[in-house]
Amino acid sequence: MHTLEQLRDGSLAGAVRLRLSCGLTEFPPEIFDLADTLEILDLSGNALSRLPDALPRLTRLRILFCSSNDFTVLPAMLGACPQLTMIGFKSNRIKEVPATALPAALRWLILTDNRITALPASIGRCTQLQKLMLAGNELRALPEALAACTALELLRIAANALTTLPAWLLAMPRLAWLAYAGNPCSAADEAAARAGAQPAPIDWQQLQLAQRLGEGASGVIYQGQWRQAGSAAADAVRAVAVKLFKGAITSDGLPACELAACIGAGGHPHLIAVLGEVTGHPAGAQGLVMDLIDPAFHNLAGPPSMDSCTRDIYRPGQRFTLATLLRLAGAVAAAAAHLHSRGILHGDLYGHNILHTDDGEALLGDFGAASQFACQGAQAGALQRLEVRAFGVLLGELIERCEGAPGTDDVIEPLAQLRQDCVQDKAAARPLFEDIARRIAQADQAWQLRICSCR
Known part of the structure; x- marks a missing residue:
């Protein structure tokens, strides 16, 4: 945390990152003195309601956080900031998102816990958008222009006023992590699930x-x-x-x-x-x-960083044996198949939500993004294939870190093909989790036969 005194006396000259939380009601003009170097600006936890029109003068600014302030409109000049890729205005009182407020280079937009009723069609110009956080608003529909954001991988639209999940949304080529619980479109399924539990x-x-x-x-x-x-x-x-x-x-x-x-x-x-x-x-x-989980279990990975956006962070040098990989992947696929058979989309199928032991025993946890749906029908299959992409990303991360023994291509190659099948852009062509579990079991059987033949 920095102070206004440091900013004003010049001791922050050359700063790349600035964080001020000191009851600000106005944007400190001294921030422009850092225009040549400032990349990350965090003004969360103040009482700001506007930003200066000259903000694009911060030509190197990549990341801006203004959460927990008093904004009612997302500042329109943000769209003119040349390098701005991440915007966070969580927990304000924002009702309006102007068409000009979204930079073309945007990768990550956080507008959680506001009062937004609609998004502008201009969001379709954000073709690099990967992560969109909109939980806790008053959205009644999603703009069809969002379908043009073909890089979108993670979407949080829980606790809004959505009456339907459009088919084009579930067919988006890279969408892998979706949370939509707490909307009118899911209310009946949630009520039925509660009645049965x-x-x-x-x-x-x-x-x-x-x-x-x-x-x-x-x-x-x-x-x-x-x-x-x-x-x-x-x-x-x-x-x-x-x-x-x-x-x-x-x-x-x-x-x-x-x-x-x-x-x-x-x-x-x-x-x-x-x-x-x-x-x-x-x-x-x-x-x-x-x-109570045995302390031998630990997190498979750390959550994504601001730079990795949608990709988990693994420990440097972290490696898995082929036997461990097969056991891990098989366990997660089996857990996901079970959830979908009960009408539950996990929504956050990531390494950082998996507890594992060194020999590959695994537990899938953290249901904070879970959504419930009717187990039958086209939507159920579409939701499952959406989550299959998340599994494919995870499988790829495991394969990248696998210590493959010499002569194991007949095991690794089918796993690599499975990973490719899971992440393909055509969502309807992806396999379902039961098929995935079967293919992993076949690879495991081939590996076990290889071990036996070497003894």
Whole structure:
């Protein structure tokens, strides 16, 4: 965090990055003194309602954050900023997005938690757009011009007022990560799923929380003890994980939709088991009680960075044996097939949402972007093939990091072909998860035969 004093006394001369959060009501003109070097400007957490028309003078500006301010209109001059590729105006009061506000070079647009009712058709000019975050607005429809954004890979439109998911959206060539829960178009499916799910109620008084295990956008996870009702025996106390939801809109959607999807997913060897739903919390918070995961499990990857945009970050030098790759890929494909059979689109099928052991055991977690749908019909198949592309990206990342043994081309090549089939632009031609799991099992069988023949 920087200060106005540093900006004004010249000590930030030559800065590439500037972050100011100090109750600003006006844009500090001294920022223009950094025009020759400034690339990242973060003015989040102030009281700004406008930006100067001269903002394009910051000719090197690539990334602009103005979240948690008082904007009611997305500033129109943003479209004239020559190198601006990432814009974040989360949690303002924006109602209007002018046609001129979207730069042609835009890759990442964050307008989560505003009051936007419509997007301009000019968004179709943003042909490099990869990531579009619109959860928590009042959108009634998506502009058909968005179909021209053929590079779009991640779309968050949960908690809006959408009455339909257009067919052209689900056929977009690179769309792989979609969240749309909490809209009128999904309300009936969500209601049916809730009616069919009967989670065990676990009273808050039966739980004792210990250390915090982690925190995400939607909630906080604690390690805890669960004493089953009516028993004082020590063996009736079970170590568990407890997730308490924050209750506010997240970048992915509504915590209540996440909770419903977790419960609706049911049991599967490659999902984290849900033991019950928290009831009787003194503050009315919603929560889940889940299996406590063995500490041998760790995240497969880190989330995307500002530069990678839609691609996870793996540890430098991270490698997988072929046996580990096959086990990982097979587990994730099986989990995804199970979810789709129950009408659940995970929406965030990424390495950073997969817990794994070094030998390839895997658990798919984080349902914050999950959406529910009717299991039958053309839309179900289209949603599955959309998520298949996300799996193909993941499989490619694993193959890139695989330590292939000499003479294993007959195993690697079918996996590489599977990856290509999953990410092809023609969405309708992609395989379904059951076929994917079968093809991975065949590759695994070939590998096992190879091992046996070498003994």
